[in-house]
Amino acid sequence: MRYCRGFTLLELMAALVVLGILLSVGLPAFNTMIDRQRMDSAVEALVRGLNFTRMEAVRRNRPVTISPIDGDWNLGWRILIDRNDNGSHDDGETVLREDIAPAVAFIHANKPVSRYVRFNARGESILLNGGFLAGTFRFCPQEASSKGRALIINRVGRMRWEQRMIAAQYCPG
Secondary structure, three states: OOOOOOOOHHHHHHHHHHHHHHHHHHHHHHHHHHHHHHHHHHHHHHHHHHHHHHHHHHHHOOOEEEEEHHHOOOOEEEEEOOOOOOOOOOOOOOEEEEEEOOOOOEEEEOHHHOOOEEEOOOOOEEOOOOOEOOEEEEEEOOOOOOOEEEEEEOOOOOEEEEEEOOOHHHOOO
C-alpha cells in the first residue's frame, strides 16, 4: 500500500485563506503599535535633551539653552551656553551636546518654544528677558485618526507628556 505525504490543493487553498484573514486583521494593529512606539521614542529623545539642558544649567549655575538645528526641531537640537543671549547657536559659543532627532515622528513646537528652551540656574524655564517660558511640543502620528503625543513644559520647567489627538494644522499633509 502506498501512502501519499503532502497537502491536497484544497487543503493548501484553505490554509492560504485562513492566513489571508489573519494578516488582514493583524497588520493594521501592528502598524498602529509601531507608530505609537516611534512617537514615544521621539518624545523620549527630546525629553533626554531637555533634562540634560536643565541639569547642566543647575550644575553650571548659569542659563543653558537648547535650540533646534537650523530652526527645525525635526533636524535635531543643540545644547549650548548662549553667551550673547539670542537663543541660537553662533560661532564661538560652547556646544555641550548636539543630538539628531529620530526621524520617526514630525515635531511641531508652539510659538514660545519654537526657537529655543532655556533653563536658569534653578532649573526653571525662562525667556531671554528672564520671564517664564512654557510651551508644547506636538508629535504627529502617521495616521490622522490616531492619537499623537504632546510634551508640555510648564512655567517652572517641569515636563510631562500625554497622548492626545493632534489637530491637522500641526501635522504635515
